[in-house]
Amino acid sequence: MISAPTPTSKRYEDFFVERDFYGYGFNTPDPQWPGEAKIAINFLVTYHEGSELSMELGDPHAENLWVEPIALQPMRRRSDMVESEMEFGPRVGLPRLLQAFAEFNMPCTVSVATRALKRAPYWVKKLQEGGHEIACASSRWIDYRNIDPVVEEQHLSDAIDEFQALTGDKSGPQGWYLERGSNVSPRLYSQLSQERGLKMLYTSDSYGDDLPYWVSSPLAEDGAVDDGMLIIPHNLSTDDFRCKSSFPISRTVMN
Secondary structure (H helix, E strand, O other): OOOOOOOOOOOOOOOOOOOOOOOOOOOOOOOHHHHHHOOOOOOOOEEEOOOOOOHHOOOOOOOEEEEEEOOOOEOOOOOHHHHHHHHHOOOHHHHHHHHHHHHOOOOOOOEEEHHHHHOOOOHHHHHHHHEEEEEEEOOOOOOOOOOHHHHHHHHHHHEEEEEEHHHHOOOOOOEEEOOOOOHHHHHHHHHHHHHOOOOEEOOOOOOOOOOOEEEHOOOOOOOOOOEEEOOOOOOOOHOOOOOOOOOOOHHHHOO
């Protein structure tokens, strides 16, 4: 359940840190990667299929972001073409990726929208057996930037419940990457983690560096001790975003 915010709480306010245009500059620290490695590469697999916009789930139209038929406009009816494309990921893409990671004995991070994993719980055991980290991308793969923060908070709370029920891990999730989070998102998942007694290790909702870095914790603004918030930034340069970012996407809704 979601706790009622106190009158002085900043719970639903935007969270911003002071913009930093210097970063590590010419004084890049030694990250001390294991085995004295020169670089560390984090492979992030996003698993959202089945949690995207769909009238099947009560949404106003079908998903229209990052779908192959780029002329397709968002429709106020179910789209078998879009749904079948989304199904390709867990049916074909995920097993191929997991086989490749297993071949080279390389664990990865899989950021899941829990509603998607709930529809295909078979993959939970496979991810755990492969030693992969399961991070959280909320319960739905939707754009939270213009959604009521109370609704977003409920989705994040549901995600924690579903994550724990699916994985059996009552200590998680510990990592977050919403991809299309709102300005309130870091505050909400930090607050919910604290209230649930969860140790939030990091967020990847940043594109500002290629090394991890620390910022002030959103909880500090409500008077908590500032233990900092670790950012493990994502990189759009090596994301599949680049494969489709140049395509025009119509925002016209078909009746």
